[in-house]
Amino acid sequence: MAAKVKGTARGPAGGEGPGKRTALITGASSGLGEQFARQLAAGGYDLVLAARRKDRLDRLAAELAEQRGVATEVLEVDLSTPAGVAAVEERLRRGDIEMLVNNAGFGTRGEFHALPPDRELQEIDLNVRALARLSHAALESMVPARRGAIINVASLGAFQPVPYMSTYGATKAFVLHFSEGLYEEAKKHGVTVTCLCPGPVKTEFQQVAGVRAERMAVGWVPPEKVVAAALKGARRGQAVVVPGGMNRLAAASVKFLPRFVARRIAGAMFREP
Numbered sequence: 001m002a003a004k005v006k007g008t009a010r011g012p013a014g015g016e017g018p019g020k021r022t023a024l025i026t027g028a029s030s031g032l033g034e035q036f037a038r039q040l041a042a043g044g045y046d047l048v049l050a051a052r053r054k055d056r057l058d059r060l061a062a063e064l065a066e067q068r069g070v071a072t073e074v075l076e077v078d079l080s081t082p083a084g085v086a087a088v089e090e091r092l093r094r095g096d097i098e099m100l101v102n103n104a105g106f107g108t109r110g111e112f113h114a115l116p117p118d119r120e121l122q123e124i125d126l127n128v129r130a131l132a133r134l135s136h137a138a139l140e141s142m143v144p145a146r147r148g149a150i151i152n153v154a155s156l157g158a159f160q161p162v163p164y165m166s167t168y169g170a171t172k173a174f175v176l177h178f179s180e181g182l183y184e185e186a187k188k189h190g191v192t193v194t195c196l197c198p199g200p201v202k203t204e205f206q207q208v209a210g211v212r213a214e215r216m217a218v219g220w221v222p223p224e225k226v227v228a229a230a231l232k233g234a235r236r237g238q239a240v241v242v243p244g245g246m247n248r249l250a251a252a253s254v255k256f257l258p259r260f261v262a263r264r265i266a267g268a269m270f271r272e273p
């Protein structure tokens with residue numbers, strides 16, 4: 001899918017001004033990404049919204065420009081492709097992005113051998129490869145400027161292997177470890193890297209992944225609260241944010257469980273009955 005940059009829309013209360021900050025959000029066309037866009041616009045951020053579904057991005061961009069008076073741009077990109085990633089890298093290299101939210105991602109459920117291998121690799125390309133390249137492109141200008149914030153969206157599934165979502169769990173483990181590594185590297189340069197690890201959140205994720213929501217009895221947190229916790233964590237310079245008390249308990253308890261127990265508990269949630 002070709003990458004395309006749409007022109008800037010500015011609502012009635014807009015204006016450049018020295019205090020203007022810009023955030024780039026991947027996967028802004030639904031779920032957590034859309035919520036990041038809404039809350040960052042409410043905080044006065046100009047926005048660059050990236051995803052494949054341009055119609056949805058255009059609608060959101062126009063609404064937030066109108067309601068919040070922020071400048072909005074839309075990038076129609078498939079971030080599982082080199083061309084899509086390159087288009088967003090190019091935008092980041094302009095050097096004006098103060099916050100990057102690497103949110104785009106999807107999961108697949110089933111026994112690995114029975115899942116289409118191309119889709120599994122697309123998942124790795126999006127959840128891992130795109131996130132790493134965009135983090136790099138953002139840091140290239142954030143580090144010399146000694147300011148900026150990156151939020152990388154992982155999952156509660158990052159803390160242990162996830163049978164029946166093996167690829168997904170492994171991609172999110174990468175995001176968590178990678179982000180924590182970057183956090184330590186970047187903090188001395190005045191840049192924060194925060195890894196958001198949500199438990200279950202009602203978005204399009206479950207439908208895309210083929211996950212039955214009723215298998216997860218606890219830990220649900222509304223998208224508004226997940227995103228508010230992530231932004232608060234980033235403001236405070238936190239390395240890892242796990243929204244929801246039950247989810248924090250689950251993430252912490254993994255450290256004390258034998259590894260085989262932790263992975264079997266995770267697998268029990270995603271195995272078909």
Ligand SMILES: NC(=O)c1ccc[n+]([C@@H]2O[C@H](COP(=O)([O-])OP(=O)(O)OC[C@H]3O[C@@H](n4cnc5c(N)ncnc54)[C@H](OP(=O)(O)O)[C@@H]3O)[C@@H](O)[C@H]2O)c1
Pocket residue numbers: 026027028029030031032033050051052053054077078079080103104105106107126153154155156197198199200201202203204205206208
């Ligand atoms: N919901 C949960 O329970 C949950 C729990 C833990 C972690 N997460 C993580 O949270 C993040 C956001 O997911 P969500 O829950 O908000 O799910 P969602 O509603 O399905 O949103 C996923 C977003 O990613 C974008 N996306 C998917 N494939 C893409 C591609 N190839 N190129 C560019 N953008 C792409 C989608 O946009 P287009 O389809 O328009 O491209 C959409 O905006 C993901 O990283 C997910 O793994 C979700």
